[in-house]
Amino acid sequence: MMRFPNPVFVALDTPDLNNALSLARAVKPYVGGLKVGLEFITALGPDAIRRVAEIGLPVFADVKFHDIPNTVAGASRAIAGLGVAMFNVHASGGEAMMRAAADAIAPWTPRPLLIAVTVLTSLDDAVLEMVGQRAPASEQVERLAALVKKSGLDGVVCSAHELATVRAACGPDFLTIVPGIRPAGAAVGDQKRVMTPKQAVAAGADILVIGRPITAAPDPAEAAKAIAEELGL
């Protein structure tokens, strides 16, 4: 079952506001939301997030907060104040940090969805081992997803490969946000745990975060349209 009428959130990974706005307007008919992340926010700041929100699609602020609980609580209040529909923290910041973020935004109406990144889709088991993380990615995602749920958050970012595990561990209402999406034949680039849009939705993804397969295409609107068609939207 699709929880969002169009699950595709396009990642506006650019330091140029005009680029981001014209890209967002071009793909608007074919996507369900807009994602701004570290490159956009660091280069352009909070006012630019408001400008993207004016386009009229839900905005996911991919801020990936990971700090001590008090700092993350303050940053969460600040990002909620920008009127975004959703933002994220790193689950590896731990339960107290995630609870601090959730408590900080609890009074907000409408309250943004609070999501935690489990294991980045650019990591595989070999890279995890190099940073001292000996459990395979799938096991670490399962462990962190259960902790995210226990901490009172709305869902996780994970790869499409862990969707069944997360669903089994966290139940049907827990949101799954899935980057590392690559249509058949698209360049994988720096991503490691990838899947096609159709396979990821069939595996139960609630939201697909898609950047370069749309934004680096010769015609981004056409690329977004082709993905919407692949999903039967």
Ligand SMILES: O=C(O)c1cc(=O)[nH]c(=O)n1[C@@H]1O[C@H](COP(=O)(O)O)[C@@H](O)[C@H]1O
């Ligand atoms: O939180 C995210 O959005 C995120 C988490 C993750 O594990 N992997 C991941 O790729 N992302 C983001 O999703 C987008 C994927 O972009 P493409 O690889 O260009 O499709 C980027 O903006 C990443 O910052």
